[in-house]
Amino acid sequence: MTTQLDPTDLVGMSFWIISAAMVAATFFFWVERDRAVGKWKTSLSVAAMVTGIAAIHYFYMRGVWAETGASPLVYRYVDWLLTVPLQIIEFYLILAAIAVVGAALFWRLMIASVVMLVAGYLGEIDAVNVWGAFIVGMAAWIYIIYEIFVGEASKISAENGTAASKTAFNALRIIVTVGWAIYPLGYVLGYGGAGSPDALNIIYNLADFVNKIAFGVVIWAAATSSSATETA
Numbered sequence: 172m173t174t175q176l177d178p179t180d181l182v183g184m185s186f187w188i189i190s191a192a193m194v195a196a197t198f199f200f201w202v203e204r205d206r207a208v209g210k211w212k213t214s215l216s217v218a219a220m221v222t223g224i225a226a227i228h229y230f231y232m233r234g235v236w237a238e239t240g241a242s243p244l245v246y247r248y249v250d251w252l253l254t255v256p257l258q259i260i261e262f263y264l265i266l267a268a269i270a271v272v273g274a275a276l277f278w279r280l281m282i283a284s285v286v287m288l289v290a291g292y293l294g295e296i297d298a299v300n301v302w303g304a305f306i307v308g309m310a311a312w313i314y315i316i317y318e319i320f321v322g323e324a325s326k327i328s329a330e331n332g333t334a335a336s337k338t339a340f341n342a343l344r345i346i347v348t349v350g351w352a353i354y355p356l357g358y359v360l361g362y363g364g365a366g367s368p369d370a371l372n373i374i375y376n377l378a379d380f381v382n383k384i385a386f387g388v389v390i391w392a393a394a395t396s397s398s399a400t401e402t403a
């Protein structure tokens with residue numbers, strides 16, 4: 172058994188590269204926090220927490236993959252269960268900075284994200300029917316999209332937002348719609364037909380890169396923009 176990376180193992184390399192990217196992103200968001208003003212500082216701290224938590228899980232996931240060739244499911248889902256709620260908190264912080272936001276909205280988004288992940292986990296470990304779990308996960312994700320495009324969250328942003336908060340909110344909802352769509356695609360390619368652990372992991376890894384690092388960059392861009400400085 173070896174923990175060395177096999178030069179022909181593209182999936183293993185993607186674990187390695189993303190580990191490095193997560194560490195670099197964490198450092199960047201942390202240091203750049205100094206340039207942000209007011210409540211935006213907290214948003215950058217949360218962005219750094221997301222990539223920092225992911226970095227630790229990526230170190231271990233790469234090890235599981237390199238040593239066993241199996242999908243590191245448990246580390247993957249523990250990571251998601253910690254980081255997805257933090258990203259929901261990020262949404263909430265952006266809205267709470269511009270308006271008085273009810274706690275019910277926060278809990279609806281939080282519960283939907285947990286339902287989505289628990290369903291995916293149960294499907295992936297084969298505890299329940301893999302496609303039944305997929306449908307439940309999809310329903311929860313679509314509910315989140317509804318909430319941020321037409322529900323209360325979108326109304327709060329449209330009615331009370333500043334230029335910087337609206338830019339951040341709009342970019343985050345594109346990430347939750349387009350960026351998050353990469354995950355169910357990985358699930359389908361991982362479990363549909365012959366099922367491919369390679370496809371599953373490389374697509375999930377790519378998705379994490381987009382949804383954790385680009386997500387943070389969007390927040391960083393808004394937090395350090397001149398409109399954020401003016402309205403803080």
Ligand SMILES: *C/C=C(C)/C=C/C=C(C)/C=C/C1=C(C)CCCC1(C)C
Binds near residue numbers: 254287308383
């Ligand atoms: C940092 C990690 C993130 C942003 C993870 C997000 C994960 C998802 C959006 C997963 C979605 C899934 C479905 C929509 C259907 C069921 C299978 C899942 C769990 C892969």
